[in-house]
Amino acid sequence: MSDVHTRNKAALAPLRAAMADFDPDAVRKALAEVIAPDAVIHMPHPFGDMTGPGAFFDACYAPLFDAMPDLERRDWIVMAGPDEHVADWVGCGGHYVGTFVGPWLDIPPTGHLAHMRFHEFYRFEEGRVTEIQTLWDIPEVMIQAGAWPMAPSLGLEFCIPGPMTQNGIVPGPWDAARANTSQQHIIDMLDHMKRHPSQGGPEVMEMERFWHPRMNWYGPAGIGTGRGIAGFRNWHQIPFLSAMPDRGQFVDEITYHFFGDGDYAAVTGWPDMIQTVTHDGWMGIAPAGQKITMRSLDFWRLENGLIRENWVLVDILDAYRQLGVDVLARMREFNKARVPGRVPFPVGDR
Secondary structure, three states: OOOHHHHHHHHHHHHHHHHHOOOHHHHHHHHHHHEEEEEEEEOOOOOOEEEOHHHHHHHHHHHHHHHOOOOEEEEEEEEEEEOOOOOEEEEEEEEEEEEOOOOEOOEOOOOOEEEEEEEEEEEEEOOEEEEEEEEEOHHHHHHHOOOOOOOOOOOEOOOOOOOOOOOOEOOOOOOHHHHHHHHHHHHHHHHHHOOOOOOOOHHHHOHHHHEEEEEEEEOOOOOOEEEHHHHHHHHHHHHHHHHOOOOOOOHHHOOOEEEEEOOEEEEEOOOOEEEEEOOOOOOOOOOOOEEEEEOEEEEEEEEOOEEEEEEEEEOHHHHHHHOOOOHHHHHHHHOOOOOOOOOOOOOOOO
């Protein structure tokens, strides 16, 4: 365990273990041990930013545990590496799972198992976390509760799987050559992606050069999943670019954090996209002519030099917020006839 990236993954392991059988005291203790007191935590809308492990637990985990008292965390990707700014990151992807028995963010409970995907990126300095950039797929919980109040997804909505190779918990030691190859493949792919539509039709992206013909693009709830290049294009990219054709033209205003580990690569950024909603087409949103920032935290898995799987989360609620739409308020209106309260049978230790 001589390299720093393997050590950082190991430093996060006690927190992941405490959350696997979620005990509030154990989780609070594990957070305090690995996260610096002045660490900045970036959470999706409506949580916002906070400082330190105590605030993180109280604002985010305590209400989720109250709603799902048998809560557990399931990681299927844990990878690490340095970004191009020489900062060290650990990226985790998985699901929070539990029986949804109490309201959470005013989402009505179902009494059934619920799953919420997370992409969580931890920046380490000298063995402790000093920054976290996180997306929780809150709309995924709304959809399971029958409470999603916006346009239906074009892609498939289902419980997103982990890597088909079941090797997303990447062991050490960190291999710089493999990591850099995976990372560079993604950077080159994104450089080609940004050529369309400003420099030509879909052919300028050269997608077959980068993507496996049986790739899966696992999009966030509200957009959904697409299979293959055709599925990715039809259920996500075409509507996205139709609405925001200036994609990729404001890269000097954002900061990316790319890193690789084995056959995996990741990117985080707060934000990592800026574009203008000038046309119709994306998630039923009317063109506002407004420039918005977007937080998109991604993982990719390469297979034989091509991208076979891509996990994508976007802070959908924050994008709507910038366009003047309060999704949570609309959800409350949408569900005001449902009787609020907790499911009246015991779950977990309650």
